Each structure stands twice: as structure tokens, then as C-alpha cells.
Amino acid sequence: MDQRQAADAIKNIETTQQRTQTLRHYRDYGSVIMAWGVAWLVGFMTQQFAPDAAWLAWGAAWIGALGWTLTRPAGKSDQKALATWIICNACITLLLVLIEADFRTIAAVFAIGLTAAYAVMGVWAGRRFLALAALVLVSLLIGWWVVPDALFFALALGGGAGLVLGGLWLRQP
Amino acid sequence: MSASNDIIHQQHRLRIMAALESDRNPLDFATLKSVSGTTDGNLGTHLQKLEGAGYIAMTKEMVGRRARTWISITPEGRRAFRAHVAFLNDILGNKE
Numbered sequence: 001m002d003q004r005q006a007a008d009a010i011k012n013i014e015t016t017q018q019r020t021q022t023l024r025h026y027r028d029y030g031s032v033i034m035a036w037g038v039a040w041l042v043g044f045m046t047q048q049f050a051p052d053a054a055w056l057a058w059g060a061a062w063i064g065a066l067g068w069t070l071t072r073p074a075g076k077s078d079q080k081a082l083a084t085w086i087i088c089n090a091c092i093t094l095l096l097v098l099i100e101a102d103f104r105t106i107a108a109v110f111a112i113g114l115t116a117a118y119a120v121m122g123v124w125a126g127r128r129f130l131a132l133a134a135l136v137l138v139s140l141l142i143g144w145w146v147v148p149d150a151l152f153f154a155l156a157l158g159g160g161a162g163l164v165l166g167g168l169w170l171r172q173p
Numbered sequence: 174m175s176a177s178n179d180i181i182h183q184q185h186r187l188r189i190m191a192a193l194e195s196d197r198n199p200l201d202f203a204t205l206k207s208v209s210g211t212t213d214g215n216l217g218t219h220l221q222k223l224e225g226a227g228y229i230a231m232t233k234e235m236v237g238r239r240a241r242t243w244i245s246i247t248p249e250g251r252r253a254f255r256a257h258v259a260f261l262n263d264i265l266g267n268k269e
Contacts, residue, residue: 001182009187012184013188016187016195017191020204023204173208
């Protein structure tokens with residue numbers, strides 16, 4: 001075996017291991033993303049069609065999704081990332097309470113936050129996350145400008161049902 | 174100088190071993206098919222060869238009515254893979 005063949009083999013190994021790691025990220029995060037998709041679907045659907053019950057629905061959805069995340073391999077192994085995510089969400093929530101933001105603004109801010117989180121994961125963990133970021137952003141933009149009366153419904157479909165399907169897609173090798 | 178491992182050296186088997194060595198958990202057949210770039214039939218043949226050498230272990234799990242195959246690297250397989258990588262690095266003059 002000459003040096004060129006050895007270099008090709010080493011390159012082959014590195015590429016394969018990188019690809020395997022990316023697929024592992026997809027596999028680990030797939031069910032977590034599906035859980036948050038369900039939370040968004042339940043929360044925004046309730047907000048659109050039964051706004052009086054929205055706080056209850058959101059509370060139950062968040063507790064369920066957070067509990068699922070904490071018991072998954074991705075949540076267990078990546079405690080610092082999860083803690084960062086929770087701190088960011090708590091700060092954003094506090095800010096929105098302080099400025100007495102309405103539900104539309106709250107929804108838009110969290111959708112943008114989720115878009116940013118998936119975009120960052122797209123850069124670090126795998127490009128499929130970029131598609132999820134685009135999905136959430138597009139559903140927000142359509143809901144905000146095209147069908148403002150159905151903003152929450154658009155977010156339920158794009159950020160909720162879309163993420164459930166996106167999570168399933170991530171789990172495919 | 175380390176010696177080349179003829180079983181691992183083949184391109185697809187090298188990818189299979191690289192993938193298994195890099196992941197702390199067993200990998201399923203579909204994931205290995207994706208990372209190794211082989212067909213179902215070829216992958217099965219390569220896996221049998223690696224299993225025959227004692228480098229990997231395969232277990233089957235029933236998911237509903239379908240069998241799912243999980244593949245993991247054995248300690249012997251890990252040693253053989255690392256020795257082969259050392260051999261490649263020796264050729265390139267790299268120090269690990």
C-alpha cells in the first residue's frame with residue numbers, strides 16, 4: 001500500500017465517523033423534537049380555538065415535553081445545552097411579562113427563538129436541522145403577514161405538526 | 174511497523190468498522206447501510222465476513238412483526254481496527 005492509498009483510507013475513516021456522529025445526533029434528537037412538536041401543536045391549537053384554556057394547555061404541554069427531553073439520551077448527555085436552553089427561555093419569558101406582551105408577540109418571539117436554536121444546531125450537529133428552522137420561520141411569516149387571524153393555527157401546523165414529521169424524518173438514516 | 178489487516182482494509186468493511194468504532198452504542202442495519210454506501214445484500218455479506226473474524230457481533234430484535242438487526246464492535250474488532258489505523262498512519266509517517 002502506498003501513501004496515497006493510506007491517505008485515502010484515513011480520509012474514508014474520518015468521513016464515515018463524521019457521518020455516523022451526525023446520524024447519531026439525528027437519532028438522539030428526533031424524538032425530542034417530536035415531543036416539542038406535539039407541545040406546540042397542542043398549545044397553539046388550543047390558543048387558536050379555545051383561548052381560555054391556553055394557559056392550562058401550554059403548562060401541560062411544556063411539562064410533558066420537558067419531562068420527555070430529560071429522560072432521553074440527548075437530554076441526559078447534554079445537560080449544559082439543556083440548562084442553557086431553559087435559562088434562555090426563562091429570560092425571554094420574564095422579558096415578555098415585563099413588557100406585557102400580547103399573545104401574538106409572545107408566539108412570534110418563541111418561534112424566532114426556536115428558529116435560531118434549530119439554525120445553530122444545523123451549523124453544529126447536522127444540516128437537516130436547518131430545514132426544521134426554515135419550517136418554523138416560514139410558518140411564522142405566513143401566519144404573521146398572510147393569515148394574521150390564524151397565526152396560532154399556522155404555528156400549530158408548521159411549528160407543531162411540521163416538527164413531529166421533522167422528528168420522524170431525522171430518525172431516518 | 175504494524176501490519177495491514179486484509180479483512181478490514183476493503184473499502185466498505187473499513188467504513189463499517191469506522192462507524193461501529195466511533196459510536197458508543199450498537200448501530201442498526203439501516204444506519205450502517207447509509208454510512209457504508211452498500212446495498213442490503215452486499216452489507217449482509219460484509220457483516221458476515223466481519224462476524225466470522227470475530228470483529229463484530231449481531232443481535233436481532235423484533236419490532237412489531239419486523240426483525241431489526243443491531244451490530245456492535247467486539248473488543249477484538251476494536252483492537253484490530255486501531256491496529257489497522259496505526260498501520261495506515263505509519264505509512265503516512267504520522268504519530269498517533
